[in-house]
Amino acid sequence: MATTASTKKTGPRSPSKYDGLVHAGAIGMTELQACIDKRGDKDGTIEQLLIDQYKVTPAQIGQALGLFYGVPYEPFSKARFNTDKLHGALKRDFLSEQGWIPLEETFDGLLVMCLDPEQVRSTYVVQHMFPRETQFKYVVTSHQEFNETLDLIFGVADASGGNLDELLANMSRPMVEEGEDDNYIPNATSENEVVRFVNKVILEAYHKKASDIHIEPGLGKANVGVRLRIDGSLIPYIDAPRHLRQAIVARIKIMSDLDI
Structure with missing residues (x-):
């Protein structure tokens, strides 16, 4: 049993979506791994621990997520607002559960803020909700900024x-x-x-x-x-x-x- 535990400890570490924080010097690898071990797969609580205990900013988290997913990071902006065309048929609870928010129509397509762009893309739920849109631009953000955006748009x-x-x-x-x-x-x-x-x-x-x-x-x-x-x-x-x-x-x- 001791040998098995030792082997498990020294085995290769799985990459984390937050590794960009280490590369940017926002936190050490040991501290990051401690957060992950403490919070498991609950990304929202991992991020809150990083912010509260290690003074990592939501912007630093968002930039690290952007590197991991290979999409732009979209910060919270007070300029967002509710429109019938984008939000009239959507409920806050649904978007919170699904982890995405339609932000605005751009030249590159409908801008969609996500917690996990890969997961959102794979479900095709955005295309289903907006069948008239032909292009979609997925961006990522931190949990804190995602929730702040929900508050701004839906109250x-x-x-x-x-x-x-x-x-x-x-x-x-x-x-x-x-x-x-x-x-x-x-x-x-x-x-x-x-x-x-x-x-x-x-x-x-x-x-x-x-x-x-x-x-x-x-x-x-x-x-x-x-x-x-x-x-x-x-x-x-x-x-x-x-x-x-x-x-x-x-x-x-x-x-x-x-x-x-």
Whole structure:
């Protein structure tokens, strides 16, 4: 048994996706192997240990992953935002489980942020979700930056009411006859949800460092549009159902102490 254990210890070491950190001088091989041995195959916790205990940055992890997978590293960017075309049919939980996020359409194809580009490519799930796209550009990122990007695009979930998509789903109601929307009066439950929705928009605008929040009530069958001004650009953020138009406007008047 002792001989077997000794042989196992001195056997060849399997390459790790984080070996680039050693080559870059961010951490020693002994320390990296200690992290891997401690966390096993749980990449997210390995990365968190590298960040917390060894002061490795998410960018250094991302660059090492880029070398391992042979694809560009894509850092977290506050300029990302939710669009109906790319994210309207997708749920946060699905993307979190699958390990990929569509970011934007580029000249090189649809830019897709991944935790494991090889695994995502092999499943063809992105092609299935975006059948009209003919080219895809896969990039890799660290777990921390992946989760930050999810928060930025889909909203930060918290105990006070979940993310914006969940709040809007809870506020949905059966279709009404044309012309009834403007006269819709929310019940106590939906009124509370409107309060949480408006509060969440303000909170997320703060986290995104938006200088302005534009809430556009719209006319007729148009939804209530919410746009954020970030770094000088007015960016479409999210749409609320038109039947909540009066309730949202009323809530903003109350918060602004407006008697109009």
